[in-house]
Amino acid sequence: MNTEFLFADRQLSLIRYPQKHQHVSLQAWDSADELIIEYIENLQSESAVAITQDSPLAIYNDDFGTLGCWFSYLKPLWISDSYIATRSLKENLAGNALLDNASDHASFEPVTVLTSVQPLPLNSNQTPSVVVIKVPRALALLEQQLIDLQPYLTTQTRVIAAGKVKSITKSVLALFEKYIGETTTSLAKKKSRLIFSTPRQDKKQHTSPYPTRWECKGTSGVALTLDNLANVFSRQSLDIGARIMLEHMTVSSNDVVVDLGCGNGVLGVNALAIAPDCKVIFVDESYMALESARLNVLNNFPDKIGQCEFVASNCLENLIAREPRPKVTKVLCNPPFHQQNVITDHIAWQMFNDARELLMKSGHLVVVGNRHLDYHIKLKKLFGGAKVLASDKKFVILGTAKR
Incomplete structure (x- = not known):
C-alpha cells in the first residue's frame, strides 16, 4: 500500500x-x-x-x-x-x-x-x-x-x-x-x-425524512417494526440476504449472539423474537447502523434493551480485545463486499477470522451471501468445513462450528 x-x-x-x-x-x-x-x-x-x-x-x-x-x-x-x-x-x-x-x-x-x-x-x-x-x-x-x-x-x-x-x-x-x-x-x-x-439568505429548515420505517415478519411470524437512519444498508426494505436468513435462523435462550455487520439490527432483533432470554451484541462500523439497531430493539422489545449491547468496531476486534471476552456462542453475519467505493473481500475474510477467534468452543458462525462469493472456501480453510443450511438461486446460508 x-x-x-x-x-x-x-x-x-x-x-x-x-x-x-x-x-x-x-x-x-x-x-x-x-x-x-x-x-x-x-x-x-x-x-x-x-x-x-x-x-x-x-x-x-x-x-x-x-x-x-x-x-x-x-x-x-x-x-x-x-x-x-x-x-x-x-x-x-x-x-x-x-x-x-x-x-x-x-x-x-x-x-x-x-x-x-x-x-x-x-x-x-x-x-x-x-x-x-x-x-x-x-x-x-x-x-x-x-x-x-x-x-x-x-x-x-x-x-x-x-x-x-x-x-x-x-x-x-x-x-x-x-x-x-x-x-x-x-x-x-x-x-x-x-x-x-x-x-441562501432566506433559508428554510427542512425536516429530515429519516429514519425510514417499515415492517417485516421474523422467524416466529411476529411483525418487526424497523427504523433505518440515513446511512443504513438496504434502508428502504429488507435485503434478500437478510430475508433468507430470517427464514432459517435458530437461536436458543442461553445463546450469546453477535449480529456482526448488524445494519438496522434485524437479525439480532429477530434473535430476541425467537429466544427472549438470549443476549445480543450488535456490531457495526457505522454509527447510524448501531443507533438504528438500538432504536429497533426499543421499537420491538423495549424490555430486552438490558440484554443488548451496541459496539462500534472494525469487525470483531474490539470484542476480542476485551478482558474478559464475552462468551459468544453464535455469530450471525451478512458480510459487506465493499469499503467506501472499493469492492473487496478483505472485510469478509477478517469477519470470519475474528469470529473463529471470539467464538466459544462448539460455537457457531452462520453466514449468508451471494453464491458467487464462494464463502465456503474461506470457511473450510478456517473451520475445516461448512454446511449448507439453506439456499436459493442467488444466496446461500452456510453454517460452521469452532472445534
Missing part, C-alpha cells in the same frame, strides 16, 4: 485502517482530497476566510483521515459515520506526530471528532466558516448531513464538496440546491471535481 502522501511541499505518512488487511494497490487519499487541500490552502494564503474557534472548519466524510491530518493545525470539527475512518484518523494523527497529547488514547486533539449521530458542538453565536464534504456513496447520508448543517450556516459560510466525477451526479447537485443554495462545480481534474454551494 502506498503510504507516502507528497503534496504542496509537504509529506504525510497515511494508512487505511486496518493496514494489514489492505491491498497493496490502495492508498488513504484520492484526487478529491488534493483538490480540497489546494483550494482551502489558497483561501488561507489569500486571507479569504478566517477560521477560528468561533468560526471553525468542519470536515465531513473524510475516508481515512487525510483531510483531518492535513488541516489539524486549524483545529477542525471532523464528522464521520465510520468507525474505520475514525480509527484511521487516529492512527494517522499519531503516525505523523500531530496529536496534542499522544499519551491520552481517547483524545484526537487538536481535531474534534464527532460521530454522525452527534450534533455539532456550536452555540447560537458560532457558525462554521468553511464546510468541507467528501461526497459519500449513500445520497441519503448526504441529504441528512445537509439538513443537519442548515441551522449552522450563514451566507458567509463557504460550503465546498468534492468527489470523483462519476459520483457528482445531477441528484447530488440537486440536494445541495435544495438544502443549501445556488450550486456550481469546478472543472474536472484527475477525474475529480469540486462543488461550491452558497447558503
Whole structure:
C-alpha cells in the first residue's frame, strides 16, 4: 500500500485502517482530497476566510483521515459515520506526530471528532466558516448531513464538496440546491471535481425524512417494526440476504449472539423474537447502523434493551480485545463486499477470522451471501468445513462450528 502522501511541499505518512488487511494497490487519499487541500490552502494564503474557534472548519466524510491530518493545525470539527475512518484518523494523527497529547488514547486533539449521530458542538453565536464534504456513496447520508448543517450556516459560510466525477451526479447537485443554495462545480481534474454551494439568505429548515420505517415478519411470524437512519444498508426494505436468513435462523435462550455487520439490527432483533432470554451484541462500523439497531430493539422489545449491547468496531476486534471476552456462542453475519467505493473481500475474510477467534468452543458462525462469493472456501480453510443450511438461486446460508 502506498503510504507516502507528497503534496504542496509537504509529506504525510497515511494508512487505511486496518493496514494489514489492505491491498497493496490502495492508498488513504484520492484526487478529491488534493483538490480540497489546494483550494482551502489558497483561501488561507489569500486571507479569504478566517477560521477560528468561533468560526471553525468542519470536515465531513473524510475516508481515512487525510483531510483531518492535513488541516489539524486549524483545529477542525471532523464528522464521520465510520468507525474505520475514525480509527484511521487516529492512527494517522499519531503516525505523523500531530496529536496534542499522544499519551491520552481517547483524545484526537487538536481535531474534534464527532460521530454522525452527534450534533455539532456550536452555540447560537458560532457558525462554521468553511464546510468541507467528501461526497459519500449513500445520497441519503448526504441529504441528512445537509439538513443537519442548515441551522449552522450563514451566507458567509463557504460550503465546498468534492468527489470523483462519476459520483457528482445531477441528484447530488440537486440536494445541495435544495438544502443549501445556488450550486456550481469546478472543472474536472484527475477525474475529480469540486462543488461550491452558497447558503441562501432566506433559508428554510427542512425536516429530515429519516429514519425510514417499515415492517417485516421474523422467524416466529411476529411483525418487526424497523427504523433505518440515513446511512443504513438496504434502508428502504429488507435485503434478500437478510430475508433468507430470517427464514432459517435458530437461536436458543442461553445463546450469546453477535449480529456482526448488524445494519438496522434485524437479525439480532429477530434473535430476541425467537429466544427472549438470549443476549445480543450488535456490531457495526457505522454509527447510524448501531443507533438504528438500538432504536429497533426499543421499537420491538423495549424490555430486552438490558440484554443488548451496541459496539462500534472494525469487525470483531474490539470484542476480542476485551478482558474478559464475552462468551459468544453464535455469530450471525451478512458480510459487506465493499469499503467506501472499493469492492473487496478483505472485510469478509477478517469477519470470519475474528469470529473463529471470539467464538466459544462448539460455537457457531452462520453466514449468508451471494453464491458467487464462494464463502465456503474461506470457511473450510478456517473451520475445516461448512454446511449448507439453506439456499436459493442467488444466496446461500452456510453454517460452521469452532472445534
